Amino acid sequence: MENSQAQFYCPGFQFSGMYAGIKKNGLKDLGLIYSQHPATIAGLFTQNIVQAAPVIIDKQKLDIGVAHAVIVNSGNANCCTGDQGLADAHAMCQSVAEALQIDAKHVFAASTGVIGQYLNIQAVKDAMPTLTDQLSENNLHLLAEAIMTTDTIPKTAGKRVHIGDKSFHICATAKGAGMIRPNMATLLNFVCTDIQADQQDLQHCFQASINQSMNIITIDGDTSTNDTALILANGLSGLSLTDPNVRNAFQEALDDLLLGLAKALVKDGEGANKLVEIAVKGASSVSDAQKIADTVAHSNLVKTAIFGEDANWGRILAACGRAGVSFDPLNLAIQFNDVTIFEKGSYCGEQAEKEVSAILKKPEYSIVIDLKKGTYGHSMFTCDFSYDYVRINADYRS
Amino acid sequence: MENSQAQFYCPGFQFSGMYAGIKKNGLKDLGLIYSQHPATIAGLFTQNIVQAAPVIIDKQKLDIGVAHAVIVNSGNANCCTGDQGLADAHAMCQSVAEALQIDAKHVFAASTGVIGQYLNIQAVKDAMPTLTDQLSENNLHLLAEAIMTTDTIPKTAGKRVHIGDKSFHICATAKGAGMIRPNMATLLNFVCTDIQADQQDLQHCFQASINQSMNIITIDGDTSTNDTALILANGLSGLSLTDPNVRNAFQEALDDLLLGLAKALVKDGEGANKLVEIAVKGASSVSDAQKIADTVAHSNLVKTAIFGEDANWGRILAACGRAGVSFDPLNLAIQFNDVTIFEKGSYCGEQAEKEVSAILKKPEYSIVIDLKKGTYGHSMFTCDFSYDYVRINADYRS
Numbered sequence: 127m128e129n130s131q132a133q134f135y136c137p138g139f140q141f142s143g144m145y146a147g148i149k150k151n152g153l154k155d156l157g158l159i160y161s162q163h164p165a166t167i168a169g170l171f172t173q174n175i176v177q178a179a180p181v182i183i184d185k186q187k188l189d190i191g192v193a194h195a196v197i198v199n200s201g202n203a204n205c206c207t208g209d210q211g212l213a214d215a216h217a218m219c220q221s222v223a224e225a226l227q228i229d230a231k232h233v234f235a236a237s238t239g240v241i242g243q244y245l246n247i248q249a250v251k252d253a254m255p256t257l258t259d260q261l262s263e264n265n266l267h268l269l270a271e272a273i274m275t276t277d278t279i280p281k282t283a284g285k286r287v288h289i290g291d292k293s294f295h296i297c298a299t300a301k302g303a304g305m306i307r308p309n310m311a312t313l314l315n316f317v318c319t320d321i322q323a324d325q326q327d328l329q330h331c332f333q334a335s336i337n338q339s340m341n342i343i344t345i346d347g348d349t350s351t352n353d354t355a356l357i358l359a360n361g362l363s364g365l366s367l368t369d370p371n372v373r374n375a376f377q378e379a380l381d382d383l384l385l386g387l388a389k390a391l392v393k394d395g396e397g398a399n400k401l402v403e404i405a406v407k408g409a410s411s412v413s414d415a416q417k418i419a420d421t422v423a424h425s426n427l428v429k430t431a432i433f434g435e436d437a438n439w440g441r442i443l444a445a446c447g448r449a450g451v452s453f454d455p456l457n458l459a460i461q462f463n464d465v466t467i468f469e470k471g472s473y474c475g476e477q478a479e480k481e482v483s484a485i486l487k488k489p490e491y492s493i494v495i496d497l498k499k500g501t502y503g504h505s506m507f508t509c510d511f512s513y514d515y516v517r518i519n520a521d522y523r524s
Numbered sequence: 525m526e527n528s529q530a531q532f533y534c535p536g537f538q539f540s541g542m543y544a545g546i547k548k549n550g551l552k553d554l555g556l557i558y559s560q561h562p563a564t565i566a567g568l569f570t571q572n573i574v575q576a577a578p579v580i581i582d583k584q585k586l587d588i589g590v591a592h593a594v595i596v597n598s599g600n601a602n603c604c605t606g607d608q609g610l611a612d613a614h615a616m617c618q619s620v621a622e623a624l625q626i627d628a629k630h631v632f633a634a635s636t637g638v639i640g641q642y643l644n645i646q647a648v649k650d651a652m653p654t655l656t657d658q659l660s661e662n663n664l665h666l667l668a669e670a671i672m673t674t675d676t677i678p679k680t681a682g683k684r685v686h687i688g689d690k691s692f693h694i695c696a697t698a699k700g701a702g703m704i705r706p707n708m709a710t711l712l713n714f715v716c717t718d719i720q721a722d723q724q725d726l727q728h729c730f731q732a733s734i735n736q737s738m739n740i741i742t743i744d745g746d747t748s749t750n751d752t753a754l755i756l757a758n759g760l761s762g763l764s765l766t767d768p769n770v771r772n773a774f775q776e777a778l779d780d781l782l783l784g785l786a787k788a789l790v791k792d793g794e795g796a797n798k799l800v801e802i803a804v805k806g807a808s809s810v811s812d813a814q815k816i817a818d819t820v821a822h823s824n825l826v827k828t829a830i831f832g833e834d835a836n837w838g839r840i841l842a843a844c845g846r847a848g849v850s851f852d853p854l855n856l857a858i859q860f861n862d863v864t865i866f867e868k869g870s871y872c873g874e875q876a877e878k879e880v881s882a883i884l885k886k887p888e889y890s891i892v893i894d895l896k897k898g899t900y901g902h903s904m905f906t907c908d909f910s911y912d913y914v915r916i917n918a919d920y921r922s
Contacts (some may be wrong), residue, residue, distance in 0.1 A: 176845030176853045195820055206841055206853065208869040241838025242871050351842050426824070434918025440639025443604055444749050447574030455574045455604065471606040473640050513911050519825055520832025 134284025134297040138162050138360045139318040142260035146253035148239075148246050149201035156250060157272030158257050159196040159316060162224060165358040167193035167234070168329035170336055172353035178205035180213035180235035181354060189229055191325040193358050194232040197222045197250075198273050198315060200301070204237040204245045205351040214245045225254045236354040238275055238301065238314055244331030270299040273314050276518050278303050281390045285379045289372060294321045294363040296376075296383055300340075302391030313391060314383075315340060315355035321361045321376055322366035331367065331377050332357045339384035343392045343507045344423045385468045392507045393489075397514030400432050403492040406505035414451045415504035418495060421449035422508075429511035435486040437479055439467045446495060453497045461494040462486065532682025532695040533661045536560050536758045537716040540658035541670030544651035546644050547599035554651050555670030557660050557714060558624060559592040563756040565591035565632070568725035568734055570751035576603035577613040578633035579752060583688060585629055589723040591756050592630035593621045594804070595648075596712060598671050602635040602643045603749040612643045623652045634752040635713055636673055638701065650889075670710050674916050675699050679788045683777045692719045692761040694774075694781055698738075700789030701845040711789060713738060713753040713782070719774055720759035720766075729765065729775050730755045736826045737782035741790045741905045742821050791887075792903045795912030798830050801890040805901035812849045813902035816893060819847035820906075827909035833884040835877055837865045844893060859892040860884065 146156035158234035223230035284297040409415035425445040431438040456471035544554035621628035668678035682695040807813035823843040829836040854869035
């Protein structure tokens, strides 16, 4: 998994991305995935009850279970746009269907950007000849660029896994940066694979992978109206999920790939400088561990202290204390990586603080919270909260 | 209610405040309330399960129900300080008891500041002669200054209410600024009154007032380990809460006074420039209205947009949608003061946006969210999220 412009690909899938005129800043804003063969599709969507037009139409199309293309724009969320928004989302799919001579009900759509403004649908239509001309197996990076909003780096990932004399591929892209919190798929995420799968198996594997990747990251605690994660499987590898060996290998590869992408999203969070794992252990249940990890990962006071490289373990403890979980503060331990700063009700002293201060200067580290009650644990990934988060979000629409 | 240095007072109560050497910056850090007569006391404390030493000892003393003095320091929370912390909290009370020749079990303590560092108890002891010499009915403002941490303005309030030929007084101070979220009394708040009351009635009135004041404000969503709200009633007015007329007048006065102080806390929140009411109406239940108000009031994306004076109603709608409340987004309306920006699933256009932009430049306004489902409502007060919040909290301990 890399986040460079490495040419990740998957046989049978073509990609393109371009500037169509939706964004004000002239950066790429329209992307396309084309599956040359009809592909099984599975998907996960935002849990927000305010849902963008493309989310609404995708959820309907998912019942059919077959995809030929996915059209994505950035710069406009096409959300809270009423009947006009739904018509525009359908028109996006229709344009692709006509250009590629496929059925519009096999074309999925996704949007990301400002909420509440109408999409420039004419720009989408006008872009179609160029967008389809550019389609190539080697253009995943163009799609990755076209779905960026406040992201600063395009994120792609890929894998090829050999099983006997055959192999399967997975390639993927994702965007995040803001309105990110663990609640299904809080972002855009597109995965292409040549595995053979029916929709139910594909959905099951995808959900499991998302649960241990996109659903354990947070940037700012807000969830989007446009979150869409789609996986397309065209079957070209000849390897099927009905084979337990294949399924295990596929799940492992997908888990690894999506966790890598999820971490890349946090690293490129709005204004983020740090990727920090909040690792809770010694809890009486997974649910308790999740509650504490979630509360600490979302605490603005913890996140500003991370930004300030300040070993303010008191704020971590205070956040644990309001998580709705019963524990004995005198029994809990807090570590930064392997250095304990608080234990048995007491601060561990200046030598420990000195070592922790050095860890805090690193771009990536773990905060380990050990409740010493039970054997359950849960990890989340969060970032710091910086001046740049405020700057980016104070004037996002202008 | 004013937040200036107006000389609010209550007969029979004396106050003082001074620099004792706890803070690094030389600002006042030690305050005292002395009730010349034994006063009934009621109190509310943080719901965080990590609790500071003074909170632990106050809760024990509350069973006795009588107070003669309250000693408060800022600059150090005396939290997560183990047995030493408890001994220090008791020593604070003991010093006051000796200086004023009263019983230490009638002396309450409160602390606010950095978590996890031992209190300089010698500085507290050394300060006692000066602190008690300064006691005066007219020194509430010195106490108000002494309890400040990142607050920029001391907050005091007072009222005198006439009933027939008698009158009662209430005077109060509070501090807030950070680690503020509605969950009991998320701050320090001290109220003195000359009403006659038993502890149960006083507790009941105080809880009701706190619920509609300190419990409906938020600054950053974190709750403190040191939250303490105490009310002392010395009975000198000769007016008793057992008289329904007196009780009604007292409740009304206390409600009004504490709501004013609560708003003053939000206005002086860390880095805050705006005081914004999130007013939810048309909900199917109070609980639904509370959930939506709470989610919007805590959304970092809404709060940064308020800072940026950006009419980003899409973020408000998106926050409503993740509050865990069922509603029809097409039926909801969003207003800034009396200007509707979103209604019947649609944006209300550029004229409305222009008017809203003018409202957003004001220091105080309301965001009204009408679910148009039922008849219940709930309001919360929040502030913007600025660069200064990040600056203040990135290096709070240094």
